[in-house]
Amino acid sequence: MKISFFSSKSYDRDYFARFNTHYQLKFYDTALSLESVDLLTDSQVVCVFVNDQLNAEVIAQLAAKNVKIIALRCAGFNNVDLEAAKAHGIAVVRVPAYSPHAVAEHAVALIMTLNRKTHKAYNRVREGNFSLERLTGFDIFGKTVGVVGTGKIGEAFAGIMKGFGCRVVAYDIQPHPDLIALGIEYVPLNELLAASDIVSLHCPLTPQTNRLINEETLQLMKPNAMLINTSRGGLVDTKAVIKSLKTGHLGYLGIDVYEQEADLFFNDFSESIIQDDMLMRLMSFPNVLITSHQGFFTEEALCQIAQVTFQNLQDFEAGTLNPATTLVKP
The missing domain is CATH 3.40.50.720 (NAD(P)-binding Rossmann-like Domain)
Structure with missing residues (x-):
């Protein structure tokens, strides 16, 4: 599967590359929004962070682009319209307890x-x-x-x-x-x-x-x-x-x-x-x-975020999503 990362920084690229085994990774610096969703081309997965906007309009666009799963690399999900994701059959997973x-x-x-x-x-x-x-x-x-x-x-x-x-x-x-x-x-x-x-x-x-x-x-x-x-x-x-x-x-x-x-x-x-x-x-x-949302920013947390995100995607592919990390089932 191809994964498109939005709101990515150098540390996202470093840690996700470190733990990647077989996925194709595409990184965008810009936040995901209605204006930037057109950057997405052929990825089945979008990986997003706290300030990406996943409202009903954006999720409809993701569904039209054949996105199957939204992977939050954070615990919070208040920026995601879960009902819209469910209506479009898009799974939503997160990292609830990275550190x-x-x-x-x-x-x-x-x-x-x-x-x-x-x-x-x-x-x-x-x-x-x-x-x-x-x-x-x-x-x-x-x-x-x-x-x-x-x-x-x-x-x-x-x-x-x-x-x-x-x-x-x-x-x-x-x-x-x-x-x-x-x-x-x-x-x-x-x-x-x-x-x-x-x-x-x-x-x-x-x-x-x-x-x-x-x-x-x-x-x-x-x-x-x-x-x-x-x-x-x-x-x-x-x-x-x-x-x-x-x-x-x-x-x-x-x-x-x-x-x-x-x-x-x-x-x-x-x-x-x-x-x-x-x-x-x-x-x-x-x-x-x-401070600018750096509370999570430790070596241990960044490792855990990458590892849990990849595990979520592997579980999705196997059809065995973990209830502890899943917000919406497909």
Whole structure:
């Protein structure tokens, strides 16, 4: 089978080439959309990432081009119209758990950097400034950390924060027995927000979780609390967060995802004028740290993404799709 990769980068080419055994691979730098779908010629497989657009119109075009399977090289699937794929008989598979530790550890890195201001200290020392003024942090030990979503990533993150000596509370529609055994308390969302010094989001983006953090829920949070999002940008109402930062109610914000990231993340705009006013406003706050969707970006995760994607395709060819990685059967 021929596989066409969209939104591909050098690391996609490197890791997929490393684990490829018999497929023909075609890589496109551009994101998949209604405008770029015509690039596709004779591939039965499209392999896509988080910012590719697979709405009903695009999927209809894929079906017309005889595409049989959409292979997501990520866990999230909010950018795919699953009903349209099902209607056209196109299978959809994903990589649900490539490295939960990678994203969980990145969330911790955001917390530690925001708290101890190591990014600022690094720049100061390079300029010969060894002052400690305005670098004050706080002990994470003993703080209450709220984990919203306790799937594999949330579970890994909760375990790390428990190791820091934190009180960890969690919210999920399906409480995790192993976390309960570890001493982690499941509470309603409003209680979690009110009790937590640090809130970290690890849930998928669904109609129910869209803008879960909004003007109302931000008001429930402790004054000067820290909000971390390494899951999906749409979980957070950016305008409401900016307002909360401006009033001083929200103390810190660390995000690896952004609701309008599709036009920006994974690309170099260092010589351009960025037109996204909300993102530029966020970047102006001294208590905000933004990374560009790099939480997954480890050697282990990239290997797992390639291996699981190829296994999904082999299962598809054999007619034995794995229920754990399959979103739509053909």
